[in-house]
Amino acid sequence: MPVLVKKILTWGFVAFLIYFVAFRPDGAAQVFKGIGAALMAIFQGLGDFMTGLMS
Incomplete structure (x- = not known):
């Protein structure tokens, strides 16, 4: 994925949040x-x- 597209999607997600x-x-x-x-x-x-494996 190009860097510019990734940056736009990241900032869009932050703005939505x-x-x-x-x-x-x-x-x-x-x-x-x-x-x-x-x-x-x-x-x-x-x-x-994990507990089940140990016992």
Whole structure:
């Protein structure tokens, strides 16, 4: 991917995040809570898997 296109997409994404957080804070909070919950579930499952291997 050309550098200019990558830069434009990156700045567009940053602008969208700022807009989303500024004008839809409740929606943004729910999205970030969902992402956090998904990451916690993944790491919990990985931890359970590793514990199962060790015992």
